[in-house]
Amino acid sequence: MTKSIITISRQYGSGGREIGARVAEHLGFAYYDKELIRRMALAGDMDEDLASSGGEGLMGKVSTLLLSRGGEGSDQHSLPLCDRMFLAQAQAIKQIASEGPCVIVGHCADYFLADCPGTLNIFIYAEGEARVQRVMARNGLDRHAAAARIKKTDKKRATFYEQYTERKWGCVSNYDLCCSSSSFGIDGVVDLIVGIALLP
Amino acid sequence: MTKSIITISRQYGSGGREIGARVAEHLGFAYYDKELIRRMALAGDMDEDLASSGGEGLMGKVSTLLLSRGGEGSDQHSLPLCDRMFLAQAQAIKQIASEGPCVIVGHCADYFLADCPGTLNIFIYAEGEARVQRVMARNGLDRHAAAARIKKTDKKRATFYEQYTERKWGCVSNYDLCCSSSSFGIDGVVDLIVGIALLP
DSSP: OOOOEEEEEEOTTSOHHHHHHHHHHHHTOEEESHHHHHHHHHHHTOOHHHHHTTTTTOOOOOOHHHHHTTTTTSOGGGSOHHHHHHHHHHHHHHHHHHHSSEEEESTTHHHHTTTOTTEEEEEEEOOHHHHHHHHHHHHTOOHHHHHHHHHHHHHHHHHHHHHHHSSOTTOGGGOSEEEEHHHHHHHHHHHHHHHHHTOO | OOOOEEEEEEOTTSSHHHHHHHHHHHHTOEEESHHHHHHHHHHHTOOHHHHHTTTTTOOOOOOHHHHHTTTTTSOGGGSOHHHHHHHHHHHHHHHHHHHSSEEEESTTHHHHTTTOTTEEEEEEEOOHHHHHHHHHHHHTOOHHHHHHHHHHHHHHHHHHHHHHHSSOTTOGGGOSEEEEHHHHHHHHHHHHHHHHHTOO
């Protein structure tokens, strides 16, 4: 079936965010980045700067029962901050997915939408040197600082994801397709995803 | 660049072998299955039945130095059996890759050909129930026996691969593309790989 919701999870420095934006543009889908942050802040009744951290690096553990109720019936303000963040992500992403075709980058979207029909879950990765070069150029960092940022960011993403979902971040079984941007280039990966999304 | 060598690693029951054969047929590439076993047996001076086990489930550890020399200068018969198997795989696969366009399924081919230009390394996986159904139908097993065979076979493949390559079997970083056959179907994955292989 044609895919109307695309989630993109990605290693830091792999170009996943750019790929997501360009896929959305090609397909005429909504692209959620800053708007997702605004929705999360609204759902979690929190500051947008805080919501933009995505909860990565915070500590806590929301109960599965609470998540299954979408946090309803609880006073979310009494929860640890990163539990509130996870619930806010869940609410915002499920709402967004119900509104029409979209591309969502990051924020455990593959997990929240795992059972949502017409969803294509993608993981973008790249070999180490390509990621270092990309982060050096994009963020104006030297090699050492770029490598350190990649390591730290991916560790935070993996920890947050694994803590809440009980899945392993970047493990093939979470995704329909995992694709190396250093093998195919950004353009190549965009074309690949657009082609797959349009398959009958 | 157009790809002339395609390696396919796969979870047991994911349809990877069928996908490999059909990709080879579509592209007009040689497909290595039984012929690879014959070559391995020849390279390792061993029985074809033994070579067909691929060394999975055997114990041992060939030295990196020995592998880099392709086993030359050593008496391979003095090595543990699975070390001989690994060296035989390396020799047979590198020889095959030098002979022209081909598809090679399994046998750590992604590792041996990691630095070979024009190689496309693919990992095929599928969700658990799809694999169980496939193995039940193909091998005439009940659910329990199919699930047990899947678990045992993948464990052997992972152990052999990880023991010799010091990489994690099924980890995205070993491959250019990882693709779920339960998401796209066997036909869908074949079309996807053929399309990628033909990209300029």
